[in-house]
Amino acid sequence: MQIVVRDGDDTNIRLRIPTGLVLNRIIVLVARTVLKSQGIDVPREAALHFLAEIRTYQRHHRDWVLAEVHRSGGMEIIVKL
Amino acid sequence: METTMGNRIGMLRRRKGMKQEELAEKLGVSPQAVSKWENNQTCPDIALLPKLAQLLGVSVDELLTGKTAEPTVRMLPQEQRKDMKDMMLRITVDSVKGDKVRVNLPMALVQAALDMGLQMPQLAGNEALKNIDLNQIVELVRHGAIGNLVEVESAGGDSVHVFVE
Numbered sequence: 001m002q003i004v005v006r007d008g009d010d011t012n013i014r015l016r017i018p019t020g021l022v023l024n025r026i027i028v029l030v031a032r033t034v035l036k037s038q039g040i041d042v043p044r045e046a047a048l049h050f051l052a053e054i055r056t057y058q059r060h061h062r063d064w065v066l067a068e069v070h071r072s073g074g075m076e077i078i079v080k081l
Numbered sequence: 082m083e084t085t086m087g088n089r090i091g092m093l094r095r096r097k098g099m100k101q102e103e104l105a106e107k108l109g110v111s112p113q114a115v116s117k118w119e120n121n122q123t124c125p126d127i128a129l130l131p132k133l134a135q136l137l138g139v140s141v142d143e144l145l146t147g148k149t150a151e152p153t154v155r156m157l158p159q160e161q162r163k164d165m166k167d168m169m170l171r172i173t174v175d176s177v178k179g180d181k182v183r184v185n186l187p188m189a190l191v192q193a194a195l196d197m198g199l200q201m202p203q204l205a206g207n208e209a210l211k212n213i214d215l216n217q218i219v220e221l222v223r224h225g226a227i228g229n230l231v232e233v234e235s236a237g238g239d240s241v242h243v244f245v246e
Contacts, residue, residue: 046197053193065185072179 002080019081023055054081084147091119093137093144107136154228162225165189170218170245177238188222188245191215218243 001022005013028047035042058064058081069077084092094104094115101119105112108129117123125133134141142148168188175181195215218230222245231243 040198042197046193050190050193050197053190057187057189061187064187065183067185068181068183070181 002078004076004078004080006076007074019055019058022081023051023058025051027051085121086124086145086147087119087121089144089147090115090125090133090137093139094119097137099136104136108132154226154230157225157227159225165192165222168222168227168245170243173242173244175240188219192219195219213241213243218245 001017001019003013003015003017005011005015025048028051032042032044032047064081065078066081067077067079069075094101101115102112105115108115110129114123114125118125130141130144134144137144165188170186170188170191172184172186173181213231213233221230227245229242229244231241233241235241
């Protein structure tokens with residue numbers, strides 16, 4: 001996983017996080033707990049299926065850009081899985 | 082065979098049942114000028130193009146290129162449809178403050194999220210996204226719809242586009 005933050009010419013941060021640290025069963029557990037606290041109950045099997053789908057897609061599409069944020073002030077954030 | 086702009090002007094004028102003199106009068110040019118355009122000897126002045134296109138009942142783009150604008154949403158026949166796993170749902174949010182957010186979600190993940198019972202308002206707190214029904218979007222895609230399926234402009238001025246390709 002890569003997170004790129006660009007803020008004008010001065011700041012350029014590039015974080016590379018091993019995908020295994022982001023897409024794993026512990027994260028699924030944390031995500032389910034957070035969603036549950038907001039009143040959304042996600043069955044464990046469905047959450048694991050979702051994780052498997054993300055992993056499969058990420059393996060086949062290495063250049064997948066999940067999200068891009070362009071702030072009016074010039075800051076850019078790009079999240080690649 | 083590729084047509085020139087002059088050919089298109091002549092063809093569209095005749096289709097409208099107009100004479101060169103009539104078109105020239107409406108545009109404030111001489112009939113000889115129209116004749117020269119249609120015979121590919123000269124081109125109309127760029128400032129005349131919007132009015133010329135309007136009089137001929139086409140867009141400026143169509144007049145210049147001869148290509149009609151593609152519809153923003155298309156229904157693909159069964160044999161041209163892609164597998165849902167190879168399709169992407171792109172959500173773009175342009176805020177009134179000038180911020181832009183682009184999210185690219187593979188349709189396979191959207192389907193999996195729906196299986197989990199997640200819906201758009203739970204994924205993003207944006208007011209403009211509140212009434213978008215992902216289930217209906219997936220259903221449309223299953224029936225072969227692609228393109229700019231949803232365009233929403235909230236009262237606050239934020240605009241949201243949901244594009245499937």
